[in-house]
Amino acid sequence: MAITRRHLLQSGAYAALAPALGIAAGVPAAEPAQAQSGEPAWRHALSLFGDIKYPAGFKHFDYVNPDAPKGGIARMISIGTFDNFNIAVAGVKGSLAPAAALIYETLMTKSQDEVVTEYGLVAEAASHPDDFGSVIYRLRKEARWHDGKPVTPDDVIFSIEVLKKFSPMYASYYRHVVKAEKAGERDIKFTFDTTGNRELPTIVGELPVLPKHYWEGTDSQGRKRDISATTLEKPLGSGPYRIKDFVAGRSITLERVKDYWGLNLPSRIGQNNFDEMRFEFFRDNVVALEAFKADQADWIAENSAKQWATAYDFPAVTDKRVVKEEFPISDSGRMQGFVLNLRREQFKDARLRRAFNYAFDFEEMNKQLFYGQYKRINSYFEGTELASSGLPEGLELEILQSVRDKVPADVFTRPYVNPVGGNPESVRANLRESARLLKEAGFEVRERKLVDASGKPVSVEILVQDPSAERIALFYKPSLERIGVTTSIRIVDDAQYQNRLRNFDFDVITDLWGQSLSPGNEQREFWGSQTADQPGSRNTIGIKNPAIDALIEKVIFAKDRPTLVAATRALDRVLLWNFYVVPQFTYGFSRYARWDRFSHFEPLPKYGRSGLPSLWWFDADKAGRIGKRS
Numbered sequence: 311m312a313i314t315r316r317h318l319l320q321s322g323a324y325a326a327l328a329p330a331l332g333i334a335a336g337v338p339a340a341e342p343a344q345a346q347s348g349e350p351a352w353r354h355a356l357s358l359f360g361d362i363k364y365p366a367g368f369k370h371f372d373y374v375n376p377d378a379p380k381g382g383i384a385r386m387i388s389i390g391t392f393d394n395f396n397i398a399v400a401g402v403k404g405s406l407a408p409a410a411a412l413i414y415e416t417l418m419t420k421s422q423d424e425v426v427t428e429y430g431l432v433a434e435a436a437s438h439p440d441d442f443g444s445v446i447y448r449l450r451k452e453a454r455w456h457d458g459k460p461v462t463p464d465d466v467i468f469s470i471e472v473l474k475k476f477s478p479m480y481a482s483y484y485r486h487v488v489k490a491e492k493a494g495e496r497d498i499k500f501t502f503d504t505t506g507n508r509e510l511p512t513i514v515g516e517l518p519v520l521p522k523h524y525w526e527g528t529d530s531q532g533r534k535r536d537i538s539a540t541t542l543e544k545p546l547g548s549g550p551y552r553i554k555d556f557v558a559g560r561s562i563t564l565e566r567v568k569d570y571w572g573l574n575l576p577s578r579i580g581q582n583n584f585d586e587m588r589f590e591f592f593r594d595n596v597v598a599l600e601a602f603k604a605d606q607a608d609w610i611a612e613n614s615a616k617q618w619a620t621a622y623d624f625p626a627v628t629d630k631r632v633v634k635e636e637f638p639i640s641d642s643g644r645m646q647g648f649v650l651n652l653r654r655e656q657f658k659d660a661r662l663r664r665a666f667n668y669a670f671d672f673e674e675m676n677k678q679l680f681y682g683q684y685k686r687i688n689s690y691f692e693g694t695e696l697a698s699s700g701l702p703e704g705l706e707l708e709i710l711q712s713v714r715d716k717v718p719a720d721v722f723t724r725p726y727v728n729p730v731g732g733n734p735e736s737v738r739a740n741l742r743e744s745a746r747l748l749k750e751a752g753f754e755v756r757e758r759k760l761v762d763a764s765g766k767p768v769s770v771e772i773l774v775q776d777p778s779a780e781r782i783a784l785f786y787k788p789s790l791e792r793i794g795v796t797t798s799i800r801i802v803d804d805a806q807y808q809n810r811l812r813n814f815d816f817d818v819i820t821d822l823w824g825q826s827l828s829p830g831n832e833q834r835e836f837w838g839s840q841t842a843d844q845p846g847s848r849n850t851i852g853i854k855n856p857a858i859d860a861l862i863e864k865v866i867f868a869k870d871r872p873t874l875v876a877a878t879r880a881l882d883r884v885l886l887w888n889f890y891v892v893p894q895f896t897y898g899f900s901r902y903a904r905w906d907r908f909s910h911f912e913p914l915p916k917y918g919r920s921g922l923p924s925l926w927w928f929d930a931d932k933a934g935r936i937g938k939r940s
Contacts, residue, residue, distance in 0.1 A: 352435035352448065356418065356512045357427040358828050359871045364421065364429065364576070373423055373915040374580025374925060380566070382928020384584040384908075385608045385939075387598045388591045389776070390804045391559040394540040397518060398476045402812065402846045404540035405804055409562045409589050411518065413456075413547030417447050417466070418515030419577050422641075422918035422925075426828040428515050429577045432461055432548070438511040443504070445511035449496040454571040455521050455548050463492040468522035470500075470514075472537050478846040482835040484517075486510055506867055509830040521546045550582040562589045580911070583927035594777050602903065605939055609904035609922065614778055615680035618901050626905070631936040633906050636899035641917035643694035645687060646822035647891030648772070648786070652842075652852035653814055656768055660718075661751035663889040668744035669789040670892050673732025679781060684895035686728050690882045691825050692896055698879040698886070700725050705876035709864055710883070716857035718887045726886040728893060744793050760794030769796035770817040775807035779820055782894070812846045820894065821850050827917075829878055833862045837885065851890045858884055907933040 354366040370376045394404030397411055418428035418436070430436075432453050438445040453461035467490045473480035474487075486502045487510070493499035500514050524546040525537045535541070544553045550572065554565040564587045572578045590607060592598035595614055602610040603624050612618045618634075626632040650657045650666060657663060672686045689697035702710050702722065710721060729740045748754075752763040760768040770790070772783040783799045790797045802810070810816055823836050832848075834841065839854040841847035861881040868874035900919050909929040914921045 352437050354435055355427055355429045356436060356515065357424070358508055358512070359874075362427055363424050368576050370576050370579040371421055371423065371915075373911055373913070373918065373921075375911040375927070376580045378580050378583045378911075378927040379930075380583050380927075381585050382583075382907075382930075382933075383586045383588065383608075384923050384926075384928070385588045385590065385606070386923070387602065387607045387610050388589045389593070389595060389598060391591055391593075392562075393542065393559060393805070395543065395545050395553070396537065396539070396541050398472050398520070398537050399540060401477060401479055405808060407556075407562055407589075409551075409553065409564055409587070410545065412551050412564060412587075413545060413549045413553060414518040414520065415453075415547075415549045415572070416516055416518050418512065421577075422915035422921070425917065426826070428512055431572065431575070431577055432519055433515065436511065436515065441505040442502070442508050442511055444499060444501045445514055446493055446497050446499045447514070448494070449498070450571075451496065452571045453548065455524070455546055456552050456567060457524075457546060459521075459523060461519060461548055462522075463494075463496065463498045465519055465522045466490070466498045466517070467492065468525070469520040470517055472520065472525075473517070476538050478841070478844050479835060479848065482838070482841055482844070482847065483513065483831055485834075486831075487514065506869075507831075508869070509828075509866060513831060519548065521548070550578070551587065554586070560591050563587070564589075581924045584923065587923060596777070605905060608907060608939075609902055612901040612903060615683040615897070619681045619683070622903060627903075631906055632903055634901075634903050635920070636901050637914070637920040638899055639693060639919060641827065641919065643689070643691040643696065643825040643827075644822055644896060645690040645692060645825070645891065645893065646820065646896065647687065647893040649816075649819050649821045649850050649891050651814060651817055651819075651850075652854075652890070654817055656762065659751045660889050661747040662753065662768075663892075665744040665747040665751075665793060666790070666795075667889060667892045668729045668740040668747070669793050669795075670729075670786060671731035671737055671740070671789060672728070672895065673730060674737075675782070675785050676895065677732070679785060680895070684897055687893040687896050688726065688728055688886075690823070690885050691829070691878060693898060694825065694827060696825070696827070696829065696875060696878040696882065698726070698883040702880065702883060705872060706879045706883075709861070709877055709880045712864075713857040713860050713884070716855075716860075717884050721883055721887050726883065741792060748793065755794040758794060759796060767796055768794070769798070772797065772799045772818045773807065773810060773816040774799060774801050774820070775804055776801075782820065811850065814845070814850065814852065819850065821891075823848065828874065830866050833865055833881070837881075838862055853888075853890060855884075855888065858888075905939075906936055 355362045388408055390405065392405045392407035394406050395410045397406065400406040415432045417431060417433040419431040421427050421429060432449060433447040434450045435448045436445055449461055455461060470484060470487060470490050474484050486504055487500050488503045489501040491499055502510050525535050528534050529543055542558055550567055550570045551564040552567055554563045556562040566585050598610060599617060599621055601607055622634055650663050652658060676682055676684050691697045731737045731740055753760055762768060774780045774783050780799060780801050787797045787799060835848045837849060837853045837858050839859050841849040842852045842854045861877065861884060864877035865874065865881055868877050902920055907929060908926045910921055910926045
């Protein structure tokens with residue numbers, strides 16, 4: 311399971327706003343395999359292969375302060391804009407407000423000190439057969455919507471049906487869920503079209519539950535609501551926060567629900583401590599940083615290496631009223647790169663795609679733009695044990711043998727490495743190799759312009775949506791022009807960018823795919839043939855490759871952790887050797903700066919990164935020492 315399950319907490323070009331999720335299925339040793347009277351075994355938690363840390367009846371997670379004070383305001387920064395509160399059409403219509411997902415609860419919730427373990431939230435327990443062909447979730451009696459009505463099986467069934475119908479992401483993610491039906495007063499049974507997929511019972515637990523009675527009702531003007539349309543009407547939720555007020559496209563304020571039904575759940579104690587969370591939206595991070603410096607926001611996530619190195623020298627940092635921190639990223643990996651749209655005829659030849667990689671001088675870019683802080687990405691699962699390296703061997707080699715006739719021969723004989731630049735000699739050698747590949751593929755340079763076999767010039771437009779992406783594209787442009795590619799750069803606003811992405815209307819973009827420590831069904835949406843032509847899907851590359859489809863199935867149906875790791879490495883290797891993207895760069899830490907008004911329990915959980923904002927609380931003593939907010 312992967313980071314894509316956070317889509318509802320994302321804005322812009324899939325920029326992550328919250329920690330990655332990872333969920334799966336298993337049986338805690340303390341619970342019986344079967345209850346009395348032939349009843350199914352009910353599990354308070356599910357984990358894919360490993361042990362479950364917290365037993366039934368646990369009090370709270372180890373990484374929270376159960377006595378954390380409630381109160382205060384947290385002011386946060388979001389980059390981009392929004393025109394939609396309806397999560398059912400996120401990724402298809404409008405720009406979803408990142409705060410919208412925070413008002414809903416899911417059936418289960420992840421612990422942040424285990425690799426992939428889920429505990430009951432809206433559901434108090436789950437049960438599935440040994441063949442993983444179905445799952446039953448039992449709802450908590452106390453689960454309530456903010457209007458006081460109970461959360462019912464009808465709400466859950468409605469949710470999966472509308473999300474599958476209107477969201478390409480959920481349609482792909484839950485494609486094997488063929489039936490959802492009421493199985494008792496508080497029970498919902500989900501039936502799958504396959505057995506042996508260990509992940510299916512628990513990815514259902516990630517389902518955000520929507521209120522059927524609300525969406526089938528009318529708004530304050532007497533108009534019937536439409537779940538298939540964008541809306542800025544404040545939605546009805548069931549979570550610890552509700553939307554208090556907003557200014558369309560500019561700001562959202564969430565308020566804590568004082569009578570939240572889940573306040574004392576073991577999986578919620580010590581969390582969601584702020585009375586208010588305010589999101590202020592900015593078009594670019596330079597302006598956002600100025601607002602932070604002026605104490606118009608309490609913390610900022612910094613994605614710019616240049617700004618991190620040079621822009622935090624103001625007095626509040628010097629006198630330690632503002633704290634700079636880096637939190638290790640140990641819960642996920644990623645691929646980020648220039649996407650070469652396979653729907654464009656010129657990119658169908660892998661040799662052209664590879665030539666584009668040889669033209670990219672990452673080392674010089676890293677020196678000039680990023681102060682040497684980044685490393686080159688060499689895997690679609692960069693930063694995890696799932697990343698391939700060296701030559702395939704053992705179980706990975708055995709898995710690759712099953713698709714040997716469908717993958718490049720180099721998969722078996724050569725370790726994948728990116729070209730290395732950084733000095734004139736290396737750059738010239740890389741450009742020579744690029745020219746050799748292009749000539750081999752039937753391209754040639756005429757009057758300094760690269761043309762294909764028919765004489766048609768090779769030209770690309772790099773589509774970007776913000777100044778930071780534009781800087782990277784501008785650095786890459788002269789290198790492409792040196793191999794004869796006519797290159798232009800177009801910067802568009804967020805709404806236009808998202809619309810062009812949904813319709814795959816681009817030559818080259820920068821995209822990123824987050825990966826959890828337990829990949830699964832989401833790989834189909836990333837790289838699967840069935841999503842290549844599905845508007846709004848995450849297969850922005852346009853991959854239709856039977857070998858990759860087969861390897862995705864190996865990942866999904868892995869029966870143990872070693873097989874999952876081997877299958878994922880095999881998938882990674884084949885993706886790399888097809889040169890679908892020009893890999894960019896990564897950094898193994900999340901960077902944050904914050905005004906020193908907050909505290910958290912020590913230590914933070916291993917897989918929780920910063921823990922912001924859910925694990926922190928407003929510290930009145932610290933706030934008093936650094937003075938009032940501006």
